[in-house]
Amino acid sequence: MDHLDELEAESVYILREAYKLLGKLAMLWSIGKDSTVLLWLAKKAFFGHVPFPLVHVDTSYKIPEMIRYRDQLARELGFELIVHSNQEALAAGMGPEQGRLICCAALKTEALQQLVRLHKFNGLIVGVRRDEEGSRSKERVFSERNATDNWDYANQPPELWNQFKTDFPPGHHIRVHPLLQWNELDIWRYIGREKMPISDLYFTHDGERYRSLGCSPCTGRVKSQASTVAEIIQELESTTVGERSGRAQDREDAYALQKLRKAGYM
Amino acid sequence: MDEEENPGERLKLVVTGHVDHGKSTVIGRLLHDTGFLPAGALEKAQRIAHETGKPFEFAYLLDAFEEEQKQGITIDTTRLNFATPKRGYVIIDAPGHQEFLKNMISGAADAEAALLVVDASRGVEEQSRRHAYLLSLLGIRQIGVVVNKMDLVAYGEAVFRQVETTMADFLASLGLVAKSYIPLSGLLGENILEPSSQLPWYSGPTLLTLLDSFSLAEGTEAQPLRLPLQDIYKFDDRRILAGRIASGTLRVGDTVRISPGGRETRSVSLEEWGGEGDKSEATSGESVGITLADEFFHQRGEVISHPATPPLVSTTFRANLFWMGRTPLRPGKKYILKIATRRVECEVSELGRVIDASSLTVMELPQEVRMNGVAEVAITTGEAIALDLFSVNHITGRFVLVDGYDVVGGGIVSLVQNAIAVDHAIFEQGKLQARCELFDEFFYSVEDYSVNKRCPPVLLFRVGDPLPLEGKSYSYPEFFDIAVMRDKMAVKIRAGRVVELQPLADLVYSGLPMVNGRGFAFRVKSREEWRQCQEEYAAATSGQDASLSAKWLDFHSYRRIYFASNSRS
Ligand SMILES: Nc1nc2c(ncn2[C@@H]2O[C@H](COP(=O)(O)OP(=O)(O)OP(=O)(O)O)[C@@H](O)[C@H]2O)c(=O)[nH]1
Ligand SMILES: [Mg+2]
Numbered sequence: 001m002d003h004l005d006e007l008e009a010e011s012v013y014i015l016r017e018a019y020k021l022l023g024k025l026a027m028l029w030s031i032g033k034d035s036t037v038l039l040w041l042a043k044k045a046f047f048g049h050v051p052f053p054l055v056h057v058d059t060s061y062k063i064p065e066m067i068r069y070r071d072q073l074a075r076e077l078g079f080e081l082i083v084h085s086n087q088e089a090l091a092a093g094m095g096p097e098q099g100r101l102i103c104c105a106a107l108k109t110e111a112l113q114q115l116v117r118l119h120k121f122n123g124l125i126v127g128v129r130r131d132e133e134g135s136r137s138k139e140r141v142f143s144e145r146n147a148t149d150n151w152d153y154a155n156q157p158p159e160l161w162n163q164f165k166t167d168f169p170p171g172h173h174i175r176v177h178p179l180l181q182w183n184e185l186d187i188w189r190y191i192g193r194e195k196m197p198i199s200d201l202y203f204t205h206d207g208e209r210y211r212s213l214g215c216s217p218c219t220g221r222v223k224s225q226a227s228t229v230a231e232i233i234q235e236l237e238s239t240t241v242g243e244r245s246g247r248a249q250d251r252e253d254a255y256a257l258q259k260l261r262k263a264g265y266m
Numbered sequence: 267m268d269e270e271e272n273p274g275e276r277l278k279l280v281v282t283g284h285v286d287h288g289k290s291t292v293i294g295r296l297l298h299d300t301g302f303l304p305a306g307a308l309e310k311a312q313r314i315a316h317e318t319g320k321p322f323e324f325a326y327l328l329d330a331f332e333e334e335q336k337q338g339i340t341i342d343t344t345r346l347n348f349a350t351p352k353r354g355y356v357i358i359d360a361p362g363h364q365e366f367l368k369n370m371i372s373g374a375a376d377a378e379a380a381l382l383v384v385d386a387s388r389g390v391e392e393q394s395r396r397h398a399y400l401l402s403l404l405g406i407r408q409i410g411v412v413v414n415k416m417d418l419v420a421y422g423e424a425v426f427r428q429v430e431t432t433m434a435d436f437l438a439s440l441g442l443v444a445k446s447y448i449p450l451s452g453l454l455g456e457n458i459l460e461p462s463s464q465l466p467w468y469s470g471p472t473l474l475t476l477l478d479s480f481s482l483a484e485g486t487e488a489q490p491l492r493l494p495l496q497d498i499y500k501f502d503d504r505r506i507l508a509g510r511i512a513s514g515t516l517r518v519g520d521t522v523r524i525s526p527g528g529r530e531t532r533s534v535s536l537e538e539w540g541g542e543g544d545k546s547e548a549t550s551g552e553s554v555g556i557t558l559a560d561e562f563f564h565q566r567g568e569v570i571s572h573p574a575t576p577p578l579v580s581t582t583f584r585a586n587l588f589w590m591g592r593t594p595l596r597p598g599k600k601y602i603l604k605i606a607t608r609r610v611e612c613e614v615s616e617l618g619r620v621i622d623a624s625s626l627t628v629m630e631l632p633q634e635v636r637m638n639g640v641a642e643v644a645i646t647t648g649e650a651i652a653l654d655l656f657s658v659n660h661i662t663g664r665f666v667l668v669d670g671y672d673v674v675g676g677g678i679v680s681l682v683q684n685a686i687a688v689d690h691a692i693f694e695q696g697k698l699q700a701r702c703e704l705f706d707e708f709f710y711s712v713e714d715y716s717v718n719k720r721c722p723p724v725l726l727f728r729v730g731d732p733l734p735l736e737g738k739s740y741s742y743p744e745f746f747d748i749a750v751m752r753d754k755m756a757v758k759i760r761a762g763r764v765v766e767l768q769p770l771a772d773l774v775y776s777g778l779p780m781v782n783g784r785g786f787a788f789r790v791k792s793r794e795e796w797r798q799c800q801e802e803y804a805a806a807t808s809g810q811d812a813s814l815s816a817k818w819l820d821f822h823s824y825r826r827i828y829f830a831s832n833s834r835s
Contacts, residue, residue, distance in 0.1 A: 001551050002274040012553035013496070013510045020497045020566065045508075047555055048539040049501040130345060131304050134330025137344045140372075154333055154341055158368040158590055158673050160375035164606045167671040181356075183304075183347055194540075239305060241686065242297055254314045255332040 004190050008041065011178040012144075013162065014141055015045040015125065018176040019052070020247065022123030025176075026082070028112075028266060029054035031066045031073075031199060032213040033187055034127035034179055042125075052125075053080040056117055059107040060090055062217035069199045076197070086111040096217045101256055104228065109265045113149050115235040116173055119262070122234050125176045126266050131183040135258040141180055147171040149264030166208065175266075185236050192229040203227050275353035277482055280374040280406075282397040283383035284390075285362035288414040290340050292383060292452035293359050294324030296473065299459050302348045303327060317657070324452065328359045341366055343373030352478045362393050367589040367638050371400060371676065379408035382433070386425050386449070387418040392624045396638070398433075399623035402440040403586050403640060405656060405678060409437070411444045417451040421464045446476050468632045486513035486550040490575035491522075492654070494606035495568045499555070506537050506555040507564060512606065512661035515549040516556070516570070522564070525652035526579040529692075530726070531560040545806045555579050567608030567650040569662060577652040577662055585665070585680040587635070587643050588623075590709050591674030594634035595641070595667075601674070603647055605665035611648040612667070618642035633754045637788065645675070655679055685716070691725040693748075693757045695717040695767040700755035702748060702783040707739045709830035717827060735762055740825050744777055750783040751803060770800075779823075786815075787823035 001009070027050075029035045029227050042050050056070060072075060074081045086094070087124065089106040096103045116124065130137040140156055142164035165174065181186075190197055201210045208221040226232045257265070281289045297303050311326040314335060326335055336343050340361040348355040358377060360370040374380065379768040380401050384394055395420045401409060409431050437444055449468055450457035454650040456464050458473045471479065478559045491514030499506045516522070516533060523530050536545040537555040548554045551744050556570075569577050595614060603612040620632035620641040635641045656678035657664035667675035693700045707720045727733065735742045747769055748757040756773040758766045775796040799818050806814055 001549075003276060005550060006276075009510060009551055009553040016496050016508055016553070044500065044539050045553070046539075047501060047504070047506060047537055051501065126554045131347070134310075137328075137330055137346075138342045153331065156342055156369070158666075158676070160372050160666065160673075160676055161661075163666045163673065165673070167602075169671060172559055181345065197772055254310075258330075258332060 004186065004193060005030060007182055007186055008044070008190070011041045012045040014164075014176065014178040015042055017164055018123050018142075018178075018186065019046070020134075020166075022174055022176070024119065024121050025052040025123040025125065026051060026055045026115075026119065026121050026198060027125040028127070029056050029070075029081070030127075030213065031056070031062075032127075033130065033191065033202065034170065034182075036073075036196060036198055037178060037182075037187055037190060038125065039079070040194060043077070048081040050077075053082050055082040055084060055124075057108055057111045057115065058083050058085045059103075059111070059215050060085055061095070061107070061217055063210075063213065063216045063219070064202060065201055066199065066213060069118060069201075073197065082115070084111055084115045084118075086114060096215070100218055101260065103259055104265065109149075109260065109263055112266065113264055116149070121173055123174045123176055125178065127179045128177055128266065129179050129182050129184070129187075130134045133257050135255075135261050136180075139177055139180055141177050142166065143175045144168055144175065145173050145175060145264060149173075151175075151262050151264070153258075175202075178213070185233065188229060188233050188236060192233060200231070202232065242248045275351060275482055277379060277477075277480055278356045278358065278377045279379050279381065279477065279480070280358040280360055280377035281381045281383060282360050282370065282374060282401065283362055283363075283381075283412075284388075284393040284397075285339065287362060287383045287385040287388070287391075287394070287481050288373040288452045289362060289381075289383045290325035290328045290359050291323065291359055292381075292412060292458075292473070293451070293454045294327035296357075296458055297346065297348060298324065299455055300348070300350075300527075302346075302472075305622070322547050340365060342369045345373075350474060350478055353482075355477065360397075360710040362397075364393060364396075364638065367396070367400075370397065370402075371588065371590065372447060374401065375404055375408065377404075377406055378483045379410070380406050381410050381412050382444070383412045383414050384429050384433060385415045386413050389429055390436065394433070395626075396624040396775055397434055398437060398442070399621075399626075399640065400513055400588060402442055403588060403623075403678070405660065407442065408480050409442060409444045409445045410480070412706075413447060413449045414452050416449045416456065416465070417454050418631060421449070421456075421462075424468045426468075445479060445677060446471055448476055450474060467506060467707050486659075487515055489513040489550070489659065491516055491571050492577060492606075493554070493556075493567050493570040493588075494568065494657055494662065495564060496607050496609070497566055498564055504537060504557055505561060505592070506557060507570075508553070508555045509570070509607065510553045511548060511550050513550050513659055515547060515573075516554070518546045520556070521573055522570050523573045523576050524564070525577050526650040527562075527564050527568065528576075528579070529560075530573055531558045531562065534559050539651040562656065563678065567606075567610075567651075569606065569608075577654050577659075578682045579652055580682050581647050581650050582683045583653065583679050584642065584643060584644050584683065585617075585677040585679050587642065587675055587677035588640045589635045589637060589675045591639060591669055591672065593669065593674075594632050594636045595639075595675060597643075599669075602668040603645065603651075603665055604668060605651060605653055606662050608651050610651055612645050614643045615646040616644035617808070618644070639728075642680075643685070652680065653679055655682065683714070691727065693767055695729050695764075698755065698767040700748070700753045700757055700783070702750055702757075702769060702782070702785075704742070704748070704781070705734060705737060705740070706785070707737055708825065708827045709739065710827050712829055712831050718830075720830075729764050729766065732763050732768065733759060739828055740785055742746060742781070742785070742824050746781060747773065747776070748781055748783065749773065749788065752783065781824065785825055786819040786821055789818055789820055 094106045128136045140159045209224040226235045315322040358373040360373040401508045426449045457461035492512040493509050496509040534557045597614045597617045620629040622641050654662040663679045666673045691702045711718045746763045754770045775793045
């Protein structure tokens with residue numbers, strides 16, 4: 001087995017543990033490269049089936065191509081898709097002008113909370129990776145969120161030998177992180193190896209491409225000539241620019257993401 | 267980033283040691299000097315130092331939480347990818363503070379090698395020793411000792427030698443030998459990548475050469491097959507058994523045994539999504555889906571092996587255990603045991619030595635194990651489980667204990683007692699089946715001073731098959747009837763062969779000897795006595811009634827006990 005085989009086998013194991021042990025489950029699906037890899041791994045884990053719904057938290061500020069691509073893929077790969085927006089906040093005019101972090105908290109964190117309550121999910125599969133940013137680097141594979149969706153990061157339970165946290169009080173839920181140990185290059189190498197469908201936004205248009213997909217007002221593009229997966233891999237092997245450098249919310253304050261994530265952000 | 271020589275290889279290395287001795291700094295420095303920091307990480311750490319008005323610390327590259335940076339302490343563990351020209355690494359940063367020992371264990375549990383960092387100016391301290399002890403308990407035998415902060419002691423050799431001697435003594439008492447002792451300065455980057463001019467008296471390896479000198483854990487493809495069942499899927503017309511192969515290799519067409527039940531069947535296919543549909547073999551580490559010839563009732567927690575090399579099956583085993591619960595461990599209290607994919611109720615039936623892992627003091631007559639304590643225990647499970655010694659198989663030989671919602675302990679299996687193979691002999695005629703343990707060997711263990719049982723591999727007998735009537739501890743007659751109470755079946759043996767299976771209710775006492783499913787003779791001499799015996803068993807609330815056994819069964823008619831040692835060789 002090579003490195004990608006091992007990452008794949010481990011992620012499949014995690015997905016199967018979640019499906020068996022967590023009760024009502026959903027997979028967060030953001031259309032980006034990580035959630036597309038997640039979906040692919042679920043197909044492998046469950047032999048072509050996706051035995052839980054995919055949920056997309058739609059802020060209404062997403063890049064329009066993303067939404068088109070989302071609906072196309074849902075048709076092609078055949079899975080149940082739940083789209084949810086924080087309607088009250090949007091009706092009240094929430095947007096990045098109110099402050100980026102406030103907007104993220106309302107349109108993503110709060111929307112996610114509404115979803116969990118509405119559908120009574122016990123587990124949410126999320127494609128975060130350790131190498132994305134600091135607070136994620138310290139995550140557990142099965143990470144508990146309490147009744148108010150808070151993450152008690154300073155007192156995480158032990159997690160050893162793939163014996164995950166699967167016992168928790170009613171009202172709590174578990175964030176499952178099957179991609180935690182992958183890094184950005186692994187993701188692209190896997191996409192290339194598996195010849196996976198992937199959003200066109202990652203490839204160059206007029207000398208620029210997206211490295212990370214988010215909301216259009218807050219996600220910038222990087223200079224790039226990469227028009228194939230192989231060229232993206234080549235570019236990443238030599239870059240010194242951070243993956244989330246195009247993401248505005250990371251720059252707001254040193255611990256912005258830690259604070260967002262403590263409150264329930266993905 | 268250089269291309270690695272062995273791109274598939276990845277060694278898991280945990281960095282341990284007392285609080286503040288410089289673990290995170292050494293790792294941060296190593297990643298920084300070799301160009302392995304995630305893009306943007308250095309700038310972010312520098313910016314934070316600037317914003318908070320504190321001096322930049324290499325440890326900030328790992329200690330990402332605000333609380334960690336403000337207090338200058340690692341709270342939780344993290345894992346980073348790193349590579350030398352030789353191979354890849356997963357480097358695991360562990361916290362040193364005693365309060366976060368559970369996080370240290372979470373990081374260290376599956377490492378193949380460890381660094382033990384000791385501050386030269388402070389010497390070996392409490393957690394240096396405790397971490398060393400836990401590494402040995404976790405089965406991590408490759409250890410390099412890093413004597414850090416040499417800049418604080420003017421790079422003096424005498425201080426270094428002092429630390430070396432103290433640590434070597436302690437490790438020796440745990441049966442460990444460090445691979446190397448390396449003086450360095452994480453802060454200033456001395457002796458990390460290149461030999462340092464500050465250490466002219468030192469001619470050993472640099473940190474980088476030490477890492478490359480560790481060996482990778484041996485592959486487990488050639489070991490006996492262990493496939494713990496994770497789940498059973500019926501999404502379409504296939505009934506797929508899913509799991510991750512813990513060791514060994516499974517081929518389509520193999521006869522397999524399913525423990526603890528002990529049934530045997532054949533593997534029919536290896537299922538895949540997106541493959542060619544012709545997968546014929548899978549090996550250690552793979553997450554697989556298989557279909558089997560016989561659709562027995564399967565459950566998560568069973569272990570698939572080959573018939574000749576099954577796991578042990580027992581309800582009692584000995585273990586070395588570490589405790590992480592806030593409430594102390596109490597013998598007799600019910601916990602949940604999770605071993606591979608099995609989950610079962612258990613209790614600590616015997617508390618042996620309880621040890622302070624730092625001072626190595628042994629507590630007299632312990633009643634409990636407190637947080638961060640380690641102990642030797644015997645564990646009894648509510649149902650028989652499949653398991654292995656940790657020394658034989660890591661994945662099926664280690665477990666955690668759960669109390670309420672929390673994982674509170676972990677341990678490794680050191681000895682399995684009274685290993686039984688449940689249902690290891692099966693009689694079969696058409697649809698009729700009867701299980702028995704006629705051919706188990708009872709022996710008096712010269713090591714345990716107690717009676718133990720050894721079981722033969724699974725045996726299947728059909729009509730016409732001869733029975734092995736003579737064993738070391740049993741000898742059955744040529745003509746007799748077996749009454750298997752739990753299956754309500756009778757098996758007739760004539761001239762040493764199986765001639766017929768029938769429902770127990772239809773069995774008429776014929777004057778031939780009668781034995782039960784475990785090989786003990788019934789004390790019955792007439793139809794009337796047989797009827798009375800059956801009535802009393804039927805009326806009993808459980809088959810495990812000792813007075814009933816004493817009244818109706820005789821141990822010694824066909825069975826005896828001999829002296830033997832526990833070792834299987
Ligand atoms: N002078 C000197 N200071 C060092 C050296 N290595 C680390 N330090 C300092 O020691 C302090 C603790 O370093 P850390 O790397 O945070 O220690 P740690 O072992 O990771 O601590 P915990 O994770 O909290 O257990 C920091 O202030 C470092 O700058 C060194 O080689 N020389
Ligand atoms: Mg540290």
